[in-house]
Amino acid sequence: MGVAIEPIYLTVAAELAERFREDAVQRDKEGGTPKIQRDWIRESGLLKLLIPEEYGGDGGRWSDVLKVVREFSRSDAALAHLYGYHFLCMVAPHLAGTEEQKRYFYELTARHHYFWGNSSNPLEKSIIGKHTTRGVVVNGSKSFSSGSPDSDLLAISWNDEETGEYYEGIIPTSREGVRIVDDWDNMGQRQTGSGTVVFANVWVKPNEILERPYSGQTVFSTIIPLLSQSILASIFIGSAAGALEEARAYTKTHAKPWYTSGVEQASAEPSTIARYGDLWTDYQSALSLVEKADRELDYIWSKDIDLTEKERGECAVLIAAANVKAGKTALDITNRIFEVMGARATSSKYGFDRFWRNVRTHTLHNPTEFKLRSVGNWYLNGVSPLPGFYS
The missing domain is CATH 1.20.140.10 (Butyryl-CoA Dehydrogenase, subunit A, domain 3)
Structure with missing residues (x-):
């Protein structure tokens, strides 16, 4: 019986986890954003693990992603959280968007090794959106916005000012009017950046709005x-x-x-x-x-x-x-x-x-x-x- 060969992505993940371990204790005390370590993850290619090959990804499974999450958690649960939630946000267009949105965001992420962040806490109805012919203008703030600092793309949510209906969209984190507030100071997961994001007249374009978040046309x-x-x-x-x-x-x-x-x-x-x-x-x-x-x-x-x-x-x-x-x-x-x-x-x-x-x-x-x-x-x-x- 031959010896099982460890997949390349797990070897890369294990090597990264050991590098994380070197200063994990100190970074935990300091809090803030682990910019260097996030860039290591970008450079590793692991951010496209789940993306289908037809869109430029590695064609991995969720179980592959979760193995990497467990590997990272052995030394740094905060970075494991950021990695796992990257995919949680990234698949939103696949689950609730159009075929065009799915392709666009998968290809964009794979091509540029983009890191996704989150600002879509659904129970907090603190962002209000106003629909116009050019898209939606959103104002307000969200807490528990894990991974928002140093992200490239941001999954956001809002409630319509007239109907109260819940919406989701995907925007560049650098979009004018988006302000990441460095106010996450909890006893654990201290480098997840799970603080507040403020939106001041932020435009969400029509092709950035997802059509069926959470409950819609499919199970x-x-x-x-x-x-x-x-x-x-x-x-x-x-x-x-x-x-x-x-x-x-x-x-x-x-x-x-x-x-x-x-x-x-x-x-x-x-x-x-x-x-x-x-x-x-x-x-x-x-x-x-x-x-x-x-x-x-x-x-x-x-x-x-x-x-x-x-x-x-x-x-x-x-x-x-x-x-x-x-x-x-x-x-x-x-x-x-x-x-x-x-x-x-x-x-x-x-x-x-x-x-x-x-x-x-x-x-x-x-x-x-x-x-x-x-x-x-x-x-x-x-x-x-x-x-x-x-x-």
Whole structure:
């Protein structure tokens, strides 16, 4: 039986993750925009991984993208978030636009290695659009605009001033009237740039307006929440993997055995060994469910506009379950690693706490309780999750 050869994109991702690791702790403390690292990603070619070959991309699958997200999360969950959400925004014209929009934005991204950012928080009705014969003029601001700093293209949303109807569009981030505010200062995901974007009389041209955001003419156009939950699940489980790896290295090289343990090395202490066994087993269990959900996501993506409501519902439940399992497991692992490292590992110079802070920050944005209700209602009553902004 031959040895499996790792795909080139994973080799590139692993090399980047190691470069990210070199100053991940310091950058986490500083916050701001990781411009150098974002440019490394641009130069790597990984921003076109999912784009079909006919449009100049690599023709990858969602499961390929999510493997890269997990790889990046081992050292830097913020950059993993930026990478995953690049694709979440980039596929909007594919899901909810015309064939011309899909082709245009895919080819533009592949040709220039453009990085996409987000300013389309759908629950915040704080951007108002006025329709004219020349397009739409939008005014207002959006929070939670992940990836907006240093982006090339920006996915935005607004509500019509007369009807209140929800719209989405794609504009260059450099468009006149767009102002990126550097006000993201949370305890975790500190370099995602998830702060505020202000729009002052910003024009959105007719060919930049998507025709059916979230709910429209096809079931396929409603799967954005499934993509975002899959990305987050991979950030969670990738962070858990990174925390375990750094904890193992610390335990073997720095940790001190308790003075009554009777052993000379912390790595020889039976309870420490058992804890690692427990943590690794939990990680593998969650990873397996995440990978299973990834395969199902690949399937529904391949169905495109032929996707049925039943197929969407079954995939939505599986992804929700994987997201919940990955989040709970990651919170547990990133907390318990300190039990196997000891008191000295809490020093800020190591930055081991960043793993927990990153996961905790994300799990609060898409509450577990409501995903569990969707899963439980499907299993108990046979009711599929209703398509919505987060389901």
